Amino acid sequence: QSALTQPASVSGSLGQSITISCTGTSSDVGSYNLVSWYQHHPGKAPKLIIYEDNKRPSGVSNHFSGSKSGNTASLTISGLQAEDEADYHCCSYAGTSTYVFGTGTKVTVL
Amino acid sequence: QLVQSGGGLVQPGGSLRISCEASGFTFSGYWMIWVRQAPGKGLEWVANINQDGSEKFYGDSVKGRFTISRDNTQNSLSLQMNSLRAEDTAVYYCAINLNWFEIWGQGTMVSVSS
Numbered sequence: 236q237s238a239l240t241q242p243a244s245v246s247g248s249l250g251q252s253i254t255i256s257c258t259g260t261s262s263d264v265g266s267y268n269l270v271s272w273y274q275h276h277p278g279k280a281p282k283l284i285i286y287e288d289n290k291r292p293s294g295v296s297n298h299f300s301g302s303k304s305g306n307t308a309s310l311t312i313s314g315l316q317a318e319d320e321a322d323y324h325c326c327s328y329a330g331t332s333t334y335v336f337g338t339g340t341k342v343t344v345l
Numbered sequence: 346q347l348v349q350s351g352g353g354l355v356q357p358g359g360s361l362r363i364s365c366e367a368s369g370f371t372f373s374g375y376w377m378i379w380v381r382q383a384p385g386k387g388l389e390w391v392a393n394i395n396q397d398g399s400e401k402f403y404g405d406s407v408k409g410r411f412t413i414s415r416d417n418t419q420n421s422l423s424l425q426m427n428s429l430r431a432e433d434t435a436v437y438y439c440a441i442n443l444n445w446f447e448i449w450g451q452g453t454m455v456s457v458s459s
Contacts (some may be wrong), residue, residue: 236405238387271445273388280438280452281380281388286445324388328444332393332402336380339387 239264239325239337246343247315255340257308257325263335265306269328272301272310275339276321285310312342320344347439352453359429359457365422365439365450373397373417376442379424381435381455389435392424393442407433429457 240258247253257270264270270288273281283292285301288308298313308327312319325337351363365377379391392413393402401413412425422439434457440446 236390238389241387269444273446275388280449281446283445283447286443286447292447326388326390326445332376332395332400333404334378334390334393336388336390 236329236333236335239327239335241323241325241337241340243338244341244343246345247312248345249315249317251315252311252313253315253342255310255312255323255325255342257310257327257337259306259308259327259335261306263306263327263329264303264308266330267328268303270301270303270308271326272299272308273324273326274319274321275324281324315344317344347441347448347450349437349439349450349453352437352455354456354458355429356459357430357457360425360427361429361455362423362425363437363453363455364424367420367422370441370448372415372420377413377415377422378440378442378446379413379422379437380440380446381433381437383432383435386435391437394422426455429455431457433457 272285275281284299288303289301300311323340329335348366355361394413410428436452439450441448
């Protein structure tokens with residue numbers, strides 16, 4: 236159950252687009268269309284922003300998008316906004332009712 | 346919604362029970378999950394339980410020490426934590442498990458220290 240690998244930090248200017256990677260293995264990310272992404276502001280509960288690799292829950296802004304290629308999933312934030320500054324975590328189903336989260340990425344808006 | 350209770354400071358080797366009370370949905374119809382975040386670290390899956398409590402799964406770091414349970418008559422989820430270690434210090438969250446986690450509790454802090 237090794238954590239999925241995410242960059243520790245990503246930064247971008249207002250209005251810019253950024254992409255956060257989430258690298259797993261053929262036993263988790265590469266095997267199931269069950270990668271989800273969470274936005275996490277300190278002191279609050281995580282918020283689901285992407286599920287099933289690329290689907291957005293109702294009410295989540297369309298400037299968040301998800302994709303996947305092989306064992307790597309990606310979250311793209313288009314048109315970076317000040318309120319996007321937060322920690323972002325990916326998660327993948329890993330079989331037999333187990334899950335693995337990513338190492339987490341801190342997004343800074345310059 | 347999910348409202349958590351319990352948590353606090355406990356000595357290494359000690360035990361603690363945290364709970365999560367559900368309302369506004371049919372609790373007995375959903376898998377549930379516990380997730381934690383240690384200070385400065387990412388989220389970590391802790392444990393899962395199915396709708397009637399007959400299936401339980403645990404992360405390697407807590408297997409044999411933690412027990413997840415539920416009471417569908419009380420719409421309540423619990424995590425019994427035994428043989429606690431300093432590395433179990435974290436904010437613990439309960440959530441509804443749909444293979445993704447859309448509804449979360451507010452989190453409860455567990456600190457393990459002498």
